Amino acid sequence: MRARLLEATVELLVERGFAGTSTTLVSERAGVSRGAQLHHFPTKNDLVVAAVEHLTERRGAELAAAVAELPAGGRRTRAVVEMLGDHFSSPVFAAALELWVAARTDAELLAAVGPLEQRVGREAHRMTVAALGADESRPGVRELVQATLDLVRGLGLASTITDDSARRRRILREWADVLDKELAPCRSPR
Amino acid sequence: MRARLLEATVELLVERGFAGTSTTLVSERAGVSRGAQLHHFPTKNDLVVAAVEHLTERRGAELAAAVAELPAGGRRTRAVVEMLGDHFSSPVFAAALELWVAARTDAELLAAVGPLEQRVGREAHRMTVAALGADESRPGVRELVQATLDLVRGLGLASTITDDSARRRRILREWADVLDKELAPCRSPR
DNA sequence: GAACAAAAAGTCAGGCTTGACTGTTTGTTT
DNA sequence: AAACAAACAGTCAAGCCTGACTTTTTGTTC
Numbered sequence: 001m002r003a004r005l006l007e008a009t010v011e012l013l014v015e016r017g018f019a020g021t022s023t024t025l026v027s028e029r030a031g032v033s034r035g036a037q038l039h040h041f042p043t044k045n046d047l048v049v050a051a052v053e054h055l056t057e058r059r060g061a062e063l064a065a066a067v068a069e070l071p072a073g074g075r076r077t078r079a080v081v082e083m084l085g086d087h088f089s090s091p092v093f094a095a096a097l098e099l100w101v102a103a104r105t106d107a108e109l110l111a112a113v114g115p116l117e118q119r120v121g122r123e124a125h126r127m128t129v130a131a132l133g134a135d136e137s138r139p140g141v142r143e144l145v146q147a148t149l150d151l152v153r154g155l156g157l158a159s160t161i162t163d164d165s166a167r168r169r170r171i172l173r174e175w176a177d178v179l180d181k182e183l184a185p186c187r188s189p190r
Numbered sequence: 191m192r193a194r195l196l197e198a199t200v201e202l203l204v205e206r207g208f209a210g211t212s213t214t215l216v217s218e219r220a221g222v223s224r225g226a227q228l229h230h231f232p233t234k235n236d237l238v239v240a241a242v243e244h245l246t247e248r249r250g251a252e253l254a255a256a257v258a259e260l261p262a263g264g265r266r267t268r269a270v271v272e273m274l275g276d277h278f279s280s281p282v283f284a285a286a287l288e289l290w291v292a293a294r295t296d297a298e299l300l301a302a303v304g305p306l307e308q309r310v311g312r313e314a315h316r317m318t319v320a321a322l323g324a325d326e327s328r329p330g331v332r333e334l335v336q337a338t339l340d341l342v343r344g345l346g347l348a349s350t351i352t353d354d355s356a357r358r359r360r361i362l363r364e365w366a367d368v369l370d371k372e373l374a375p376c377r378s379p380r
Numbered sequence: 381g382a383a384c385a386a387a388a389a390g391t392c393a394g395g396c397t398t399g400a401c402t403g404t405t406t407g408t409t410t
Numbered sequence: 411a412a413a414c415a416a417a418c419a420g421t422c423a424a425g426c427c428t429g430a431c432t433t434t435t436t437g438t439t440c
Contacts, residue, residue: 001387001388015295016295017291017292017294017295017296018209019208019209019292020295022426022427022428023427023428023429024426024427024428032388032389033388033389033390034388034389034390034391034429035387035388035389035390035391035432035433036387036388036389037388038429038430039386039387039388040387042429043428043429044427044428044429094294097291097347098291100347100350100351101207101287101288101291101350102207102209103351104207104284104350104351105205105206105207105210106207110351113351114351114352117351117352118352140364140367143360143361143363143364143365144364144365144368146357146361147341147361147364147365149344150341150344150345150348150361151337151340151341151344152344153343153344153347153348154339154340154341154342154343154344154345154346154347155340155344156344157287157290157343157344157347158340158343160290160291160294161290161293161294161300161303161304161307162304162307162308167336170333171333171336171337171340173333174330174333174334174337175333175334175337177330178334178368178372182368191417191418212396212397212398213397213398213399214396214397214398222418222419223418223419223420224399224418224419224420224421225402225403225417225418225419225420225421226417226418226419227418228399228400229416229417229418230417232399233398233399234397234398234399381440382439382440383438383439383440384437384438384439384440385436385437385438385439386435386436386437386438387434387435387436387437388433388434388435388436389432389433389434389435390431390432390433390434391430391431391432391433392429392430392431392432393428393429393430393431394427394428394429394430395426395427395428396425396426396427396428397424397425397426397427398423398424398425398426399422399423399424400421400422400423400424401420401421401422401423402419402420402421402422403418403419403420403421404417404418404419404420405416405417405418405419406415406416406417406418407414407415407416407417408413408414408415408416409412409413409414409415410411410412410413410414
């Protein structure tokens with residue numbers, strides 16, 4: 001029942017945004033009575049904060065699953081960045097974005113979302129480093145991985161109102177080529 | 191008077207977000223009566239759409255001013271990307287972000303914000319190409335400039351809830367070095 | 381089997397926001 | 411100078427959202 005409420009909350013975040021996600025709508029969508037909802041989550045903030053955590057777990061699981069299915073061979077870097085690009089253009093990202101923006105002007109929400117997102121960010125970083133087989137001990141490598149994640153975040157933001165996947169693919173392909181050159185373990189390119 | 195209303199709208203977008211920007215607050219902040227406001231902007235959407243246009247002009251002007259003040263010499267690429275990074279971490283970006291996210295789930299708003307943001311994006315692209323002195327006829331260069339803009343957008347998004355400017359600088363510095371290598375006109379690095 | 385606690389269901393009032401309506405001032409034209 | 415139009419000012423009712431309160435059902439323990 002908790003799960004149903006959280007799922008409904010995430011759905012409504014994607015469809016109607018944070019402001020459009022009223023607690024009444026959530027209880028209706030989840031098929032849960034208003035009283036039951038208020039029993040589990042006394043206030044809207046409680047509900048949404050719990051939804052953040054739920055969402056975080058889903059994001060982590062989806063990322064891990066996507067990494068596991070990566071092809072081993074040749075164009076691995078391209079596959080990794082395309083996977084990241086897809087992930088950060090998914091509805092899951094849209095829901096997270098709603099929370100992110102809402103938290104910017106809501107101190108209570110920020111206190112809950114901030115640390116969580118930081119944790120997810122670190123995990124995504126670890127995963128990406130592992131997936132790319134990058135050597136973080138080399139100077140600059142860590143920054144380029146971070147840049148990759150910030151890039152897909154920016155692309156994801158753009159995709160929420162203009163979904164130009166062809167443009168995204170071209171950019172990520174070029175980025176992957178740059179990464180391949182910069183991350184190559186031998187023959188320092190500098 | 192229109193200008194005061196629009197300024198107040200932008201301020202409130204930054205401070206309280208889209209949902210927190212009520213028309214009543216705007217009229218109070220602008221020192222304009224409710225009736226006067228409704229005379230100029232019959233609905234909230236009218237007001238906010240006009241604010242988008244106003245904001246767009248300000249963004250354009252700020253970008254142009256920043257470009258004009260760039261040092262000519264040595265580390266020009268670094269200066270350009272740092273300038274972009276600063277710009278996309280400013281309150282102006284926060285206001286635009288609010289509108290962006292609100293437009294995602296509001297068709298009427300999307301119709302107004304979409305084309306506008308596209309125009310601004312193109313202009314930013316042209317400016318960046320000019321500032322970097324990039325040769326867009328070479329394959330991949332265009333994509334790398336786009337990637338740079340999407341990267342700063344992603345960094346700006348991150349900065350709205352966690353303003354880690356040191357991290358941003360490190361990342362942009364590294365990226366600037368990569369850009370210098372990739373955009374160098376002679377000796378194709380591929 | 382009865383009693384008690386916890387979960388779920390329904391109702392409702394208070395507060396806020398929006399936009400419509402009516403009155404007042406200012407400026408321009410004849 | 412008068413009349414008319416446009417901008418401006420204030421008020422208000424309808425609608426929605428939130429969260430508190432009351433009642434009913436379910437499950438567990440004695």
